[in-house]
Amino acid sequence: MTAYPHLLAPLDLGHVVLPNRVLMGSMHVGLEEEHGPLRKMAAYFARRAEGGVGLMVTGGVAPNREGWTKPFAAKLSNRYEAWKHRYVTDAVHEAGGRIAMQILHTGRYGYHPLAVAPSALRSPISPFKPRALSQTGIERTLNAFARSAKLAKEAGYDGVEIMGSEGYLIHQFIAARTNHRQDVWGGDFEQRIRFPAEVVRRVRAAVGPEFIVIFRLSMLDLVEEGSEWDEIVRLAGVVQEAGATLLNTGIGWHEARVPTIATLVPRAGFAWVTERLRPHVDIPVITSNRINTPEVAEQVLARGAADMVSLARPLLADPDWVNKAAAKRADEINTCIACNQACLDHIFEGKRVSCLVNPLACHETEWKVHPAMARRRVAVIGAGPAGLACATTAAARGHDVTLYEQQEQIGGQFLLARLIPGKDEFNETLRYFRRRLETTGVTVRLGHQVTVDELIAEGFHAVVVASGVSPRVPKLQGVDHPKVLSYLDVLRGAPVGDRVAILGAGGIGFDVAEFLLTDHRGPPELATYLAEWGIDPEMNVRGGLVEAKVEPSKRTIALLQRSPGKPGKGLGKTTGWIHRAQLGKAGVQMLGGCTYDRVDDEGLHVTVDGEAKLYPVDNVILCAGQQPYDELSERLVEAGVAVKVVGGARDASGLDAKRAISEGMRVASEL
Numbered sequence: 253m254t255a256y257p258h259l260l261a262p263l264d265l266g267h268v269v270l271p272n273r274v275l276m277g278s279m280h281v282g283l284e285e286e287h288g289p290l291r292k293m294a295a296y297f298a299r300r301a302e303g304g305v306g307l308m309v310t311g312g313v314a315p316n317r318e319g320w321t322k323p324f325a326a327k328l329s330n331r332y333e334a335w336k337h338r339y340v341t342d343a344v345h346e347a348g349g350r351i352a353m354q355i356l357h358t359g360r361y362g363y364h365p366l367a368v369a370p371s372a373l374r375s376p377i378s379p380f381k382p383r384a385l386s387q388t389g390i391e392r393t394l395n396a397f398a399r400s401a402k403l404a405k406e407a408g409y410d411g412v413e414i415m416g417s418e419g420y421l422i423h424q425f426i427a428a429r430t431n432h433r434q435d436v437w438g439g440d441f442e443q444r445i446r447f448p449a450e451v452v453r454r455v456r457a458a459v460g461p462e463f464i465v466i467f468r469l470s471m472l473d474l475v476e477e478g479s480e481w482d483e484i485v486r487l488a489g490v491v492q493e494a495g496a497t498l499l500n501t502g503i504g505w506h507e508a509r510v511p512t513i514a515t516l517v518p519r520a521g522f523a524w525v526t527e528r529l530r531p532h533v534d535i536p537v538i539t540s541n542r543i544n545t546p547e548v549a550e551q552v553l554a555r556g557a558a559d560m561v562s563l564a565r566p567l568l569a570d571p572d573w574v575n576k577a578a579a580k581r582a583d584e585i586n587t588c589i590a591c592n593q594a595c596l597d598h599i600f601e602g603k604r605v606s607c608l609v610n611p612l613a614c615h616e617t618e619w620k621v622h623p624a625m626a627r628r629r630v631a632v633i634g635a636g637p638a639g640l641a642c643a644t645t646a647a648a649r650g651h652d653v654t655l656y657e658q659q660e661q662i663g664g665q666f667l668l669a670r671l672i673p674g675k676d677e678f679n680e681t682l683r684y685f686r687r688r689l690e691t692t693g694v695t696v697r698l699g700h701q702v703t704v705d706e707l708i709a710e711g712f713h714a715v716v717v718a719s720g721v722s723p724r725v726p727k728l729q730g731v732d733h734p735k736v737l738s739y740l741d742v743l744r745g746a747p748v749g750d751r752v753a754i755l756g757a758g759g760i761g762f763d764v765a766e767f768l769l770t771d772h773r774g775p776p777e778l779a780t781y782l783a784e785w786g787i788d789p790e791m792n793v794r795g796g797l798v799e800a801k802v803e804p805s806k807r808t809i810a811l812l813q814r815s816p817g818k819p820g821k822g823l824g825k826t827t828g829w830i831h832r833a834q835l836g837k838a839g840v841q842m843l844g845g846c847t848y849d850r851v852d853d854e855g856l857h858v859t860v861d862g863e864a865k866l867y868p869v870d871n872v873i874l875c876a877g878q879q880p881y882d883e884l885s886e887r888l889v890e891a892g893v894a895v896k897v898v899g900g901a902r903d904a905s906g907l908d909a910k911r912a913i914s915e916g917m918r919v920a921s922e923l
Contacts, residue, residue, distance in 0.1 A: 256546050256577055258553035263306070263536060263560065265497055267462035268410070270306040270350065270560075273553055274574050275500070275538055277564035278354040278413060278468075279595070280311035281614050282604035284326035290336050294343035295616040300567050301349025304574030306560075308349060309413045309466070310340070312356025315400035316393070318368045319357030319421065328353070328400045334407040341408030352411035352464055353404040355397055355455075359421030360430065361506060368393075370425045370447075371432040376507050390437060390447070393421075398454040401465075411464025414451060416491075417502020422448045423470055426487065429477035441483050449490045456495030466538075467496040471525045474508040474787065478795025485532045492533050500538040500562060501526045510785045510797075511830045513541055513565075515590040516674030518778045519548045520557075524789065527557035538562050544569075544588045544677075546577035565595055568607040568614075583687050586610055587680035593910050596826040609681055611914040621921050624649040628713040630923060631656065633702060633884060636664020637909045638899025639718030640685040641916030646716075646923050647692035654710075655694050658701040662686065664720050665900075666909065668743045672763045676775050704887045714894045714923055717885045718916060721878035721900035721907060726755065730851035731874075739764050739875045749870020753810045753856045755848060756875035757819030759908070761811055762831045764875055769805045769838050784837075802837045809840045810867055812858065816845035878904040 254260050263270040283293035297308055314320045314327040327333060337353070344351045360369035360382040368389060369382035385393065401412045416422040424430040425447035431438050437447055448467075456465055469488055473479055479487070488499060503522050504512045511517055519542050526539035536559035543549050549561045567573055570586040577585070586609050594606040594613075607613040612621070628651050632643040635657035647653040661667065663682050670678035689696055707715055723738045725731060737746055739760050752768060754761050782789055786800035813819050819842040820832045835842060849857040855868040882901040889895050896919045899912035 254578065255580060255582070256550045259546055259550045259561070260578055265464060265536070268350070268464070272304070272306040272574060273560045274304075274306045274549070275560050275562045276300055276305045276308040276567045277500075277540055277562035278309040278311055278415070279564040279568075279605070280321070280599055282599060283614060284311050284313065285324065288336065289339040291339055292614070292617050294339045296614055297340055297349070297351060298343040298347040299571045299616050301344045301347035301351070303567070303571040304578060305349060305567060306574070307410070307464070308344070308351045310351065310353045312354045312415060313400070315355050315357055315396035318362070318366050318393070319359075319396070320362055320364055320366070321356070321358050322363040328355075328403050328407075329396065331403065331406070334403040337404070337407035337409070345408070350410040352413050352466060353407075353409045354413040354415055354468075355400050355404075356415040357393065357397070357421035359424045361420055369421065370430060370438065373430055373432070375419070384433075387435065394447075394450055394454055397451045398458040401455040402458040405459050405463055411466060411497070412455065412459070413466035413468055413500065414455060415468050416448050416451075417468040417470040419475075419505030419507060422451060423505070426470075427473070427478060429475065441486070445487050445490055448487065449494045452491055452494035452496055464497045465495060466498045466500050467491045468500045468502045470502040470504075471529055472503050472522065472787075472791070473795040474504040474510045474512070474797060475795050476797065478505075478797075480794050481791040485529065488529055488533050492535050496535060498536050498538060498560070499529075499533060501540045501558075503541055509829075509833070510787065511827075513590060514592060514674070514827050514830055515677050516776055516781070516830070517542045517590070518776045518781050519544065520552050521778055521781060523552045523557040527555070528791070530556070530558065536560060542590060544590070545585070545680075546573075546582050565590065565607070568595060568605070569610050571613075583683070584691065586684050587677070589677035589681055591824075592826045593824055593908065597824045600825045608910040608913065609684070611910075611917055619921070621645060621649060621917070624651055624923065627651060628923065629711065630654070631702070631707055631710065631712040631715045632718060633715065634664065634718035634720050634899075634901065635659075635662035635696070635698075636718060636720045636899065636912065637666060637681075638720075638901075638912035638916035639664070639716070640689075641913040642716050642718060642898060642920045643694045644685065644688040644692050645917045645920035647694045649920065649923070651923060653692075653694045654712075655689070655696050656700050656702040657696070657698050660699045662689075662696070662698070668740070669763070669909075671743055671767065671773065673766050673770050673773070674776060675763075704884055704891065707884075707888065708891055708893065712893070714896070715884075715888055716916075716919055717882055717888075717895060717897045717901050718899050719881050719884070719901045721904045722881040723874065724877040724879045724904075725874065726848065726876040728848050728851065733851045733872075735855070735870065736851055736872045736874065739873060742873055743767065748807075748873070750806060751808050751867075751869040752871050752873060753812060753867045753869045754873045754875055755812055756877065757811050757813035757842065757844070758822055758875065758877070761813070761875035762820060762823065762835065764873055765809055765811050765835055765840055766831070768807055768809060769835075769840070770803075800837070805838050809835075809838075810869070811835065811840055811842045812846045812848075813844050814846055814848070818842070819844055878907060880904045
């Protein structure tokens with residue numbers, strides 16, 4: 253008997269039976285705009301189909317130019333574009349999968365001058381003020397949705413998802429905050445939902461009865477003037493009557509200032525919203541956001557919160573997620589840690605998506621890990637992210653690999669990162685690598701500081717140095733004062749006073765500040781998350797927003813940096829605002845343009861804008877960057893040993909786990 257009977261149960265949609273309850277949710281990955289046939293996108297989705305996903309949804313595809321996310325973004329409005337998509341659907345069907353195309357009209361979120369909306373109201377996340385749609389424009393837009401759905405069917409898709417959530421065009425018609433019209437498409441709620449109802453009706457008429465139509469419905473807006481709960485229920489019924497096959501859960505607008513998919517969000521943190529709607533409709537409902545393990549998915553389905561679960565980024569992290577769960581190998585799943593660094597951050601930076609824990613994602617046609625042509629003896633020095641990725645990849649290729657680590661456990665910097673509140677998911681990556689070391693047959697020697705002589709004596713064909721980094725100590729008078737601690741000291745348990753100054757406002761500085769603000773360790777609790785971000789679990793107010801409740805910190809913290817400007821500018825594009833908001837709510841003083849003068853018994857002396865300032869603190873914590881830690885490679889090269897240096901040991905500037913894992917895997921792929 254399967255360990256996940258609800259997750260792996262088939263779902264009968266009438267004209268088709270899905271093999272399980274897993275939907276790969278829509279996610280723009282940067283492959284949708286490929287010139288000519290969409291071969292890279294085809295390989296990407298085919299790989300997930302091979303992994304057992306029940307149904308997949310593409311990234312958003314506009315029904316016309318006005319609906320573009322940006323100029324020349326993905327669009328399906330003619331048969332040439334449909335031909336390009338045929339490569340995707342053929343590849344998915346050959347792999348035994350099913351796929352739907354998301355039709356996404358951005359409305360006022362469009363990052364281009366052709367943007368249109370119900371009303372001429374500029375969004376806070378786009379510089380372009382949209383043009384208000386005329387009656388004729390609305391009619392053309394409705395027909396564009398229907399035409400795009402029909403073309404998707406001709407292109408071989410098994411269905412479409414209509415994006416009616418997250419603040420895009422359809423959602424802009426629904427909400428009073430963005431629909432100020434006085435005609436039949438605006439006014440009261442019944443008038444405002446005419447547009448989504450008509451979109452679904454026309455799409456259903458265009459594609460016929462034997463075609464999947466998913467409607468992505470916002471069940472919690474998280475903005476002022478959002479929908480009331482009774483309105484959400486009413487809209488769900490209208491969409492069902494109009495011909496939807498499935499209802500998918502949307503949470504929040506893109507302009508909402510509430511994190512909904514970051515690591516600090518509890519697992520399945522919004523399943524309660526879907527669960528509340530489910531009794532009001534007769535079609536299957538899909539829940540989403542932060543469902544990253546089969547255990548969590550099974551629990552959600554078993555309690556009746558939904559009929560399907562939507563996973564997007566977890567299938568970037570591991571395309572075999574479903575098959576591993578079905579084969580009772582869930583401990584081998586490479587779990588998504590919701591870091592956003594290589595997925596959402598890449599999209600907002602105009603880069604192709606990948607995955608921090610799986611750099612192969614979205615590069616299926618360019619980067620393959622092949623079996624080694626000849627078995628070689630390889631030593632990897634350091635069991636941090638780079639070393640773990642290198643050792644396991646090399647061993648999976650067939651090499652005889654020995655991994656040396658001077659600490660008593662694997663993990664390197666991840667051992668520290670997992671201690672930061674909201675980053676406990678890093679434990680999943682360590683669990684994955686521990687299992688991966690076993691399944692690939694790596695010989696692991698912990699608590700062993702290997703020497704050059706030992707490596708030479710062992711006769712390794714190649715040595716990969718992944719020994720990581722050490723904290724950089726800034727030039728500062730009084731740096732040896734007892735008040736001064738490094739971030740390593742703090743995260744390893746050194747006592748810290750109630751008044752603190754942190755020098756360095758990069759990722760480490762922010763992490764240390766968050767670490768010191770709370771005594772809570774472990775996975776985030778749902779009630780605490782909802783309270784801290786002002787989310788009403790009773791849904792008694794429009795948009796679901798109430799006053800946030802912030803627990804006061806026992807510490808007074810100043811986060812300082814030498815460079816001018818606002819601290820945190822270098823943080824991730826989609827998560828940096830969250831960290832700044834958290835520290836701001838806790839009263840952390842964040843200041844740039846500081847000259848660090850000295851530390852003495854009085855505290856920390858700095859100069860800001862030419863003015864001397866004293867912080868009478870108990871401790872000064874150094875988070876001033878890192879430097880490579882490599883005591884082996886130079887001597888190994890002198891001894892004639894083939895050496896590669898990866899991760900922080902090669903270059904500590906701007907180091908993160910994304911780069912470390914990618915470098916480790918690439919070197920291993922080339923051995």
